[in-house]
Amino acid sequence: MSMPPPARVGDPFAEIDTPALVIDLDAMERNIARLAAFATTTGVKLRPHAKTHKSADIGRLQVAAGAVGLCCQKVSEAEAMVAGGIADVLVSNEVFGARKLDRLAALSRRARVAVCADNVEAIEAIAAAAARSGVPITTLVEIDVGANRCGVAPGEPAVALARLIASRPSLSFGGLQAYQGRAQHLRTLGERRAAIDHAIEATRRTVELLKAAGLPPAIVGGAGTGTYDLEGSSGVYTELQAGSYVFMDADYARNKRADGRPYDAFEHALYVIASVMSLPVPERAVIDAGLKTCSTDAGMPEPRGIDGAAYIRPSDEHGIIDLSKSNRRLALGERVALIPSHCDPTVNLHDWYVGVRGYGTASAHVERVWPVAARGAIF
Amino acid sequence: MSMPPPARVGDPFAEIDTPALVIDLDAMERNIARLAAFATTTGVKLRPHAKTHKSADIGRLQVAAGAVGLCCQKVSEAEAMVAGGIADVLVSNEVFGARKLDRLAALSRRARVAVCADNVEAIEAIAAAAARSGVPITTLVEIDVGANRCGVAPGEPAVALARLIASRPSLSFGGLQAYQGRAQHLRTLGERRAAIDHAIEATRRTVELLKAAGLPPAIVGGAGTGTYDLEGSSGVYTELQAGSYVFMDADYARNKRADGRPYDAFEHALYVIASVMSLPVPERAVIDAGLKTCSTDAGMPEPRGIDGAAYIRPSDEHGIIDLSKSNRRLALGERVALIPSHCDPTVNLHDWYVGVRGYGTASAHVERVWPVAARGAIF
Numbered sequence: 001m002s003m004p005p006p007a008r009v010g011d012p013f014a015e016i017d018t019p020a021l022v023i024d025l026d027a028m029e030r031n032i033a034r035l036a037a038f039a040t041t042t043g044v045k046l047r048p049h050a051k052t053h054k055s056a057d058i059g060r061l062q063v064a065a066g067a068v069g070l071c072c073q074k075v076s077e078a079e080a081m082v083a084g085g086i087a088d089v090l091v092s093n094e095v096f097g098a099r100k101l102d103r104l105a106a107l108s109r110r111a112r113v114a115v116c117a118d119n120v121e122a123i124e125a126i127a128a129a130a131a132r133s134g135v136p137i138t139t140l141v142e143i144d145v146g147a148n149r150c151g152v153a154p155g156e157p158a159v160a161l162a163r164l165i166a167s168r169p170s171l172s173f174g175g176l177q178a179y180q181g182r183a184q185h186l187r188t189l190g191e192r193r194a195a196i197d198h199a200i201e202a203t204r205r206t207v208e209l210l211k212a213a214g215l216p217p218a219i220v221g222g223a224g225t226g227t228y229d230l231e232g233s234s235g236v237y238t239e240l241q242a243g244s245y246v247f248m249d250a251d252y253a254r255n256k257r258a259d260g261r262p263y264d265a266f267e268h269a270l271y272v273i274a275s276v277m278s279l280p281v282p283e284r285a286v287i288d289a290g291l292k293t294c295s296t297d298a299g300m301p302e303p304r305g306i307d308g309a310a311y312i313r314p315s316d317e318h319g320i321i322d323l324s325k326s327n328r329r330l331a332l333g334e335r336v337a338l339i340p341s342h343c344d345p346t347v348n349l350h351d352w353y354v355g356v357r358g359y360g361t362a363s364a365h366v367e368r369v370w371p372v373a374a375r376g377a378i379f
Numbered sequence: 380m381s382m383p384p385p386a387r388v389g390d391p392f393a394e395i396d397t398p399a400l401v402i403d404l405d406a407m408e409r410n411i412a413r414l415a416a417f418a419t420t421t422g423v424k425l426r427p428h429a430k431t432h433k434s435a436d437i438g439r440l441q442v443a444a445g446a447v448g449l450c451c452q453k454v455s456e457a458e459a460m461v462a463g464g465i466a467d468v469l470v471s472n473e474v475f476g477a478r479k480l481d482r483l484a485a486l487s488r489r490a491r492v493a494v495c496a497d498n499v500e501a502i503e504a505i506a507a508a509a510a511r512s513g514v515p516i517t518t519l520v521e522i523d524v525g526a527n528r529c530g531v532a533p534g535e536p537a538v539a540l541a542r543l544i545a546s547r548p549s550l551s552f553g554g555l556q557a558y559q560g561r562a563q564h565l566r567t568l569g570e571r572r573a574a575i576d577h578a579i580e581a582t583r584r585t586v587e588l589l590k591a592a593g594l595p596p597a598i599v600g601g602a603g604t605g606t607y608d609l610e611g612s613s614g615v616y617t618e619l620q621a622g623s624y625v626f627m628d629a630d631y632a633r634n635k636r637a638d639g640r641p642y643d644a645f646e647h648a649l650y651v652i653a654s655v656m657s658l659p660v661p662e663r664a665v666i667d668a669g670l671k672t673c674s675t676d677a678g679m680p681e682p683r684g685i686d687g688a689a690y691i692r693p694s695d696e697h698g699i700i701d702l703s704k705s706n707r708r709l710a711l712g713e714r715v716a717l718i719p720s721h722c723d724p725t726v727n728l729h730d731w732y733v734g735v736r737g738y739g740t741a742s743a744h745v746e747r748v749w750p751v752a753a754r755g756a757i758f
Contacts, residue, residue, distance in 0.1 A: 002381065003455060003755050017478055019757050051695050073696040074667075076382060093696060094657045094665070096712050099396055118657055121711050149697055150657040150665050181694060278473040278497055278529040286473070286529050291724040293757050296676050297693070314676070315560065316430050316723045317452040317472060317757070318528055332500050333475050344695045345670040349727070351755050376382050376730050376754075378398050378672050378696070 005352040005369045013356055013364035018275040018335065019289040021350040024359035025367060027269035028246055029061070034266065035228065035245050036065040042232045047071050047090060047221065049243025052344050054374035055353065056084020058246065069112065071221075071241045072374075075100045078107060080374035088112040092177055092221065092241060094142065094150055096122055098129065100379065105133035114138035114219070116177045118152045123164050123171070130170035138174035139165045140219060143206055145199035147181045154178075154202035159209045166215055175217030176210075178203040179241060184226035185251060185298075189258045196230040204236045225266065226255055243344070250339040251298040271337040272301060272346065274319065276330050285321040285330040290314045294338060295345035301338035311338060348375055384731040384748045392735055392743035397654040397714065398668040400729040403738035404746055406648035407625055408440070413645065414607065414624050415444040421611045426450050426469060426600065428622025431723050433753035434732065435463020437625065448491065450600075450620045451753075454479045458486060459753035467491040471556055471600065471620060473521065473529055475501055477508065479758065484512035493517035493598070495556045497531045502543050502550070509549035517553035518544045519598060522585055524578035526560045533557075533581035538588045545594055554596030555589075557582040558620060563605035564630060564677075568637045575609040583615045604645065605634055622723070629718040630677040650716040651680060651725065653698065655709050664700040664709040668717065669693045672728055677721035690717060727754055 006017035016022065039046040048062045049071040059070045059081055069088025072078040078089045088111065095104060095115055107113050108130075117123045117139050130137040141161045144151030152158050158176070165173045183195035203220060210217050218238075223231035225244040231237040244252060247270035255263035274289035291314050294301045303309040308326030311319050321336055323329060330336065340346035355368030385396035395401065418425040427441045428450040438449050438460055448467025451457040457468045467490065474483060474494055486492050487509075496502045496518050509516040520540045523530030531537050537555070544552040562574035582599060589596050600618040602610035607624070610616040623631060626649035634642035653668035670693050673680045682688045687705030690698050700715055702708060709715065719725035734747030 003758060006758065017476075017758060096656045097396075097654065118659060119711060122657075144659060148663075149659075149692070149694070149699065151659060275476065277475045278501075280497060280523060280528075280530060284527075288757075291674065291676050291721075292727050292755075295670065297670050313528070315528070320528065332498060342670075348671050349755070349757075376671075376728065378668075378728075379382060379385065379396055 002351045007354045007366045009366055009369055011366040016354055018273050019293045020273045020354050022271045022273050023353055023355045024269045025355045025357050027267040031246050031266045031269055032062055032065050044232045045239045047239045047241055049241050050081050052243035053246055054347055054372050055370055056081050056086055056373055057370040059086050074377050075104050076377035076379040077374040080377055082107055082111040084373055091115040101126055101129035105129045105135060108135045108137055114140060114174045116140045116142040118142045118150055127168040127170045136170055136172050138172045140174040140177045142177040145178045145180045145202045146195055154206045158206050159213050162210055162215045173215055175219030177221050179222040184224040188256050192227050196227045200234045200236050225252055247343040249343050250302045250341045268339050270340060270343055274336050276332055276334045279332050282329050283323040287319045287321055287336055289319045290317045292316055293349055295342050298342035301340050304337040304339055347372055381730045386733045386745045388745055388748055390745040395733055397652050398672045399652045399733050401650045401652050402732050402734045403648045404734045404736050406646040410625050410645045410648055411441055411444050423611045424618045426618045426620055428620050429460050431622035432625055433726055433751050434749055435460050435465055435752055436749040438465050453756050454483050455756035455758040456753040459756055461486055461490040463752055470494040480505055480508035484508045484514060487514045487516055493519060493553045495519045495521040497521045497529055506547040506549050515549055515551050517551045519553040519556045521556040524557045524559045524581045525574055533585045537585045538592050541589055541594045552594055554598030556600055558601040563603040567635050571606050575606045579613045579615050604631055626722040628722050629681045629720045647718050649719060649722055653715050655711055655713045658711050661708050662702040666698045666700055666715055668698045669696045671695055674721050674724035680717035680719050683716045683718050726751055
């Protein structure tokens with residue numbers, strides 16, 4: 001049920017079959033190094049989120065650059081990362097149901113694994129699975145620091161759950177999960193800072209209560225690509241969980257810096273390469289990349305390097321490059337590079353990464369072909 | 380890189396792991412029978428579109444009910460259908476590039492295969508691939524009947540391309556592709572009828588010119604789930620290409636019938652079954668189905684059977700069932716059935732179908748577990 005890869009190692013760039021998910025390896029490596037340097041300088045740990053890349057190959061590069069491990073969102077995603085050699089995985093999410101929890105317990109025999117909980121019943125279910133397996137499961141309490149999604153209220157309610165975890169012989173209290181996901185895409189720095197200041201204060205207060213209760217949290221995790229420097233320099237968070245930084249979504253570039261210019265902490269390093277398959281009129285180039293190739297939940301992907309062009313009206317297998325406001329014209333078969341608006345769900349549509357060295361140069365060629373190992377890992 | 384299936388044949392409904400893509404087999408069979416009966420009554424052929432289900436297992440049920448074959452949108456999709464026993468496939472789309480065309484030519488040795496073209500250069504490329512393989516390729520001319528996507532203009536421009544196809548020894552002229560995709564989701568019957576009347580007239584005029592040129596089209600194909608009865612009773616179209624009818628998108632139910640009630644030509648037969656994984660407050664149930672489980676390009680999926688509930692704010696792996704306007708409350712671990720807003724890209728996110736007999740009854744159980752064989756078939 002997997003497609004064969006669209007390229008082989010050594011192929012020149014022009015030989016890649018389309019549509020293909022192409023990594024600019026040089027840009028990705030610079031992104032990995034940049035966040036690693038920030039973490040080193042700031043004295044905070046880095047645990048990048050694998051839900052962006054879904055690839056143990058890329059995860060190992062992050063670990064080699066100093067990351068303590070990876071975050072995952074599902075047990076099956078964690079299984080894929082451990083199978084690919086990642087030794088330390090935090091499932092930064094709630095997991096419920098005996099079948100999934102038994103798999104999590106089994107995984108705890110093979111790697112350092114932790115999971116989050118925000119509810120008494122959920123903690124009892126994790127404790128029961130850990131007791132069945134005979135291996136303790138490290139459990140973090142997720143607090144809602146403004147995302148209004150999962151998480152118990154900060155402060156005493158969180159401390160009560162931490163006490164419950166600590167009281168169960170089959171569990172080990174691992175700390176706090178405190179991710180403010182809604183802050184990541186707030187457009188101005190002022191908005192992002194206000195949201196994260198609130199999250200930091202709620203987290204700081206909870207950490208103090210936990211310490212007073214004799215339950216100092218080993219991990220205080222959170223932060224994303226849009227705000228990592230704020231949590232990272234807070235003195236409260238101990239682990240940064242940014243994921244998208246490795247590729248940098250087009251939607252993140254719609255954020256603004258303090259000076260109002262586009263947010264550019266990282267470089268775009270991921271492209272969907274598509275080809276013109278129909279050219280009914282010169283200003284409408286139909287490409288072979290539609291909803292099954294590019295996600296559109298965060299807006300349209302953006303054509304790179306064609307002034308005035310826009311990607312419009314995607315259908316299952318078609319996208320249109322609208323050139324009505326551009327001076328450029330495209331030929332049948334010509335290639336177009338799209339910057340994904342949201343990399344996580346776009347990556348999830350593909351079976352393979354094609355890693356290109358020297359992207360954008362005459363010597364651009366395929367250096368890596370990696371499976372998207374945790375594609376479809378929804379369980 | 381595929382996930383193990385979330386259920387086994389014989390499992391009771393409650394044992395299916397979540398999130399899962401579940402077919403109500405009884406409803407799907409009624410949908411298949413209903414369109415087959417319309418085709419028989421009207422004297423038009425049926426060639427359902429496989430881009431909805433991506434499954435030769437379901438395609439074979441459609442053929443068993445009288446369909447002449449299937450449509451596909453990509454060569455790789457056609458390969459998956461032929462591998463699964465479908466003997467007659469029309470790639471109802473343009474294909475460009477020697478690598479893909481050589482695969483299409485190879486497929487022509489194993490099944491009855493046809494493809495579309497809207498451009499001189501594209502026709503010459505297909506002719507060259509067919510000449511290389513030594514097997515003629517049946518080629519249809521796609522005309523733009525109002526979708527404003529691919530397709531040459533109806534009338535003389537289409538006839539000129541048909542002449543070119545007929546003049547090439549390695550090609551066989553197969554007819555016209557005349558799909559008005561934009562008409563399918565126009566909300567009122569009046570709007571849909573106006574759009575399809577225009578498409579029918581453009582197609583009729585082109586057919587007459589082709590006949591006068593000594594090139595009568597064997598296939599005049601088009602139509603979708605929203606308008607099939609209009610093209611089907613036109614006397615112009617010979618093959619209907621509806622795909623979504625097999626499952627019936629939530630978005631199609633937002634269309635209106637002549638009397639203003641929701642469009643109900645077919646029944647919803649596909650669900651994403653998800654579980655509540657976090658319940659921070661009673662009116663916000665967080666489920667384990669987000670952007671990697673449900674597509675949102677045609678709006679949000681709709682929770683079934685919970686008055687006043689809405690699916691909101693999907694993120695990669697989370698969805699929220701907002702119960703603030705509902706009297707129902709959900710428990711941790713409780714299951715929710717979502718009707719996909721757009722089945723085609725939703726199906727593409729999953730590795731497996733779980734076919735349930737007696738859906739919604741106490742005896743509901745798993746009767747089929749089918750791979751989504753052409754998931755990710757983007758090449």
